Amino acid sequence: MNLKEIKDLIDLVSEKGLAEFEIERQGFRLRINCFKETPAPAPAPVATPLIISAPIPPPSELSTATPERKLLKPETAASTGSSAAEHATETGGAAGETLHTIKSPIVGTFYRAPSQDSEPFVKVGDHVDSETVVCIIEAMKLMNEIQAEASGQVVKVFVENGQPVEYGQPLFGIKV
Numbered sequence: 001m002n003l004k005e006i007k008d009l010i011d012l013v014s015e016k017g018l019a020e021f022e023i024e025r026q027g028f029r030l031r032i033n034c035f036k037e038t039p040a041p042a043p044a045p046v047a048t049p050l051i052i053s054a055p056i057p058p059p060s061e062l063s064t065a066t067p068e069r070k071l072l073k074p075e076t077a078a079s080t081g082s083s084a085a086e087h088a089t090e091t092g093g094a095a096g097e098t099l100h101t102i103k104s105p106i107v108g109t110f111y112r113a114p115s116q117d118s119e120p121f122v123k124v125g126d127h128v129d130s131e132t133v134v135c136i137i138e139a140m141k142l143m144n145e146i147q148a149e150a151s152g153q154v155v156k157v158f159v160e161n162g163q164p165v166e167y168g169q170p171l172f173g174i175k176v
Contacts, residue, residue, distance in 0.1 A: 006030065009021070009023070009030070009032065010032060013032050013034060014034060018032075018034060019033070019034055020032070020033050020034070021034075098175070098176040099155065099156075099173050099174070099175055099176070100149070100150040100152060100173070100174040100175075100176050101158075101170045101171075101172070101173055101174075102134060102146065102148060102149060102150075102170070102171045102172040102173075102174060103168050103169060103170055103171060104137060104146070104165040104166065104167060104168065104169045104170075104171055105137075105144075105146065105167070106137055106139050106144060106167060107139060107164075107165065107166055107167050108137040108138050108139035108140075108144070108164070108165060109137065109138040109139075109162065109163070109164055109165070110135060110136075110137055110159045110160075110161065110162070110163050110164070110165045110171065111135060111136040111137070111138065111143075111161060111162065112135055112157070112161045113161070114136065120161075121133050121134050121135055121136075122134045122135075122148075122154050122172070123154065124154050124155060124156065124157060125153065125154065125155075126153070126154045127151075127152070127153050127154075128148040128150075128151065128152065128153075128154060128174065129148065129151040130147065130148055130149055130150055130151055131147055131148070132147060132148045133145045133146065133147055133148075134146055134147065134148050134154075134171070134172055135171060135172075137165060146171065148172075148174060150174050150176055151174075151176070152174040152175050152176040153174065153175045154172055154173070154174060154175075155173050155174065155175045156172065156173030157171075157172055157173075158170040158171055158172065158173070159171055
């Protein structure tokens with residue numbers, strides 16, 4: 001077979017939409033695999049749940065609460081990991097404090113300090129502003145600095161140093 005015949009076969013295979021073609025002639029073997037490029041599917045839209053927070057009633061009112069009404073204290077929500085702690089803001093206790101949750105913007109490995117010998121970027125009790133770097137997430141050998149996104153005091157660290165994190169996973173709780 002000459003080059004022109006091979007080109008013609010390639011054109012014919014792609015024209016007919018064949019995925020694979022093989023020919024053997026006089027000790028010469030030719031195999032053509034067509035890998036069609038398909039457009040990447042559009043990412044599915046992410047639904048953001050609507051959170052309506054209400055202050056926790058005093059214990060005297062708890063006994064009169066209807067069964068449909070679920071009451072969840074902020075510290076309980078933070079420990080469950082899959083409830084209100086995953087949302088960007090929460091209503092605090094009776095004092096009306098707001099807890100801002102810093103979430104992981106990417107999948108990777110969570111680091112509290114720039115190196116093993118260094119102090120953590122922030123500790124519980126530290127005051128941060130929106131530009132303060134609170135941690136690093138390593139993804140594909142790239143170190144991504146994560147900023148606080150809100151001003152306030154660090155009150156909770158949800159992830160241990162060196163642990164893998166998922167997209168949207170809570171990292172820090174900031175009392176705004």
